[in-house]
Amino acid sequence: MKKSLLALILGSSVALAACGGGNDAAKDTEEAVDEVEQNTEEAVDEATPKEDAGDTTTAAAGEEVYKQSCISCHGGNLEGGFGPALDKVGAKYSKDEILDILANGKGQMPAKVVEGENAEAVASWLAEKK
Template sequence: MKKCLFALSGLMVLGSLVACGGSGENVEGTPADTEEVVGDFDATMARETYEAACIACHGGNLEGGAGPQLTDGAYSYEEIIHAIEHGKGAMPPQNVDQEEAENLAKWIEAQ
C-alpha cells in the first residue's frame, strides 16, 4: 500500500510540474522561444518544412489527398526519409536539406 501511495503522490507531483511549467516564460521572466521541441525533433521546424514541401499532396493535417495519409504510424522513419530523398511512386524527391528531412521524418512518424 505504501508503494502505491508513493507512486500516486509522485504522479501528482509530476502532474503539478507539467501543469505549472507552461507559462511561456523562462527563468529571467522574458518570453521563451516560440520554437517547440518535442522529443528529439523540432515540431515548429518540421511543420514549416511540411507546409513548404508536403502539404499540397498530403493535406493540412497529414490526412492525405493526392498523396497518402501520413498519420497513425503508416510509415517508419526510414521509409519517410527514403521517400523524401528518393521519391516514391508519383512523388518526386523533395528539395530539403538532410537536417530538415530527418527532423520532418521524426515528426511525421510521431503523428
C-alpha cells in the same frame, strides 16, 4: 531557404548602401544595413533547429517544413489529397523509412522534395504520427 533569405537581405543592404549621398546619409545607411544583418542572423538562428532544445524544436521545425513543402499534396491536416494521407504514417514507416522516401521518392512523390536537416525534421515529426 536560409541562403535565399540571406541573399535577399544582403542584396537589399548593398542597394541601400549605394543610395547614400552625404556622410549623414551614409551613416544612416550603415546603421540600417547593420540592423538588417543583425535581424537576419537572429531570424536564421531562430529558424535553425537546436540540437539541445530537444524534440519540441524538431517537431516544430518538422511541422513548419511540412507546411512549406508538403501541405499542397498531403493536406493541411495530413488527410491526403493528391498524395496519400499521412495522419498515421508513423504506424506504417519508421523515421529511417520516411527519410528514404523523402530522398528517393515513392509512387507519384518525386525524390528530394525535402533534403538535409529539413528532411530529418519532417521525418521525425511524421514518425510520431501513429
